[in-house]
Amino acid sequence: MSALPASPDAVPLRLFLIAHPKSTGAQKLAAELMRRFVDPPGRGGLRVSVRFAPPNDAGMPPDWKLQFAPQVAECRHALIVVLADDLMTQEVFDDTGTRWKHFVEEVRKELESIGQQHGLLTMAVGTGGFALCPGRNMVRLPEYPENQSAG
Numbered sequence: 001m002s003a004l005p006a007s008p009d010a011v012p013l014r015l016f017l018i019a020h021p022k023s024t025g026a027q028k029l030a031a032e033l034m035r036r037f038v039d040p041p042g043r044g045g046l047r048v049s050v051r052f053a054p055p056n057d058a059g060m061p062p063d064w065k066l067q068f069a070p071q072v073a074e075c076r077h078a079l080i081v082v083l084a085d086d087l088m089t090q091e092v093f094d095d096t097g098t099r100w101k102h103f104v105e106e107v108r109k110e111l112e113s114i115g116q117q118h119g120l121l122t123m124a125v126g127t128g129g130f131a132l133c134p135g136r137n138m139v140r141l142p143e144y145p146e147n148q149s150a151g
Contacts, residue, residue: 014049014075016068019083019125020100021056025144026083026125033081059087059096061103064110078118080107085143086128100132 015037019026030052039045051071053062062068072078082088082104089097104122111118124130126143 011049011075013077013079014051014071016051016053016072016078016080017083018053018062018081020059020085020087021053022059023083023085023087023125026085026087029083029125029141029144061100064103064106068107069110072118076117079121080111080119081121081123082107082132083123083125083141084129084132084138085125089128089131097131104132 015033017030017033019030021027034050034052036044037046037048037050040047054067056062068080072080084100087096088100091097104120108120111120121139122133122136123139123141124132125141130138130140132138
């Protein structure tokens with residue numbers, strides 16, 4: 001990703017919402033956040049551009065350089081929000097948790113290298129999400145009830 005400033009016609013602000021693709025609760029939270037940011041101000045929203053992580057049936061993190069870095073480079077400001085829960089940090093069947101940790105560290109290092117116009121916000125959905133970023137502060141969110149609809 002380039003350290004050069006975005007062009008004058010760049011998207012002023014874009015929000016990237018990333019959750020484990022198989023986490024119903026985290027996906028519902030992402031959908032609710034999207035609705036609140038995208039809706040027009042008259043309906044309580046902010047009209048902010050929002051992108052979700054591309055679908056991934058394996059439950060692994062997206063490829064930062066291929067799927068997000070080019071979109072972030074198009075923005076004057078970007079906020080990457082990772083909604084971490086038990087599914088994202090599990091190590092039972094494969095190295096899912098390790099791969100997600102590496103993804104978050106890659107994003108953090110990339111954003112730190114280009115200045116302060118972009119940010120990373122990691123949020124622990126329930127207590128299991130804290131394992132994603134040990135030793136770092138995270139925003140804590142209660143688990144989203146599986147049977148509750150977003151909105």
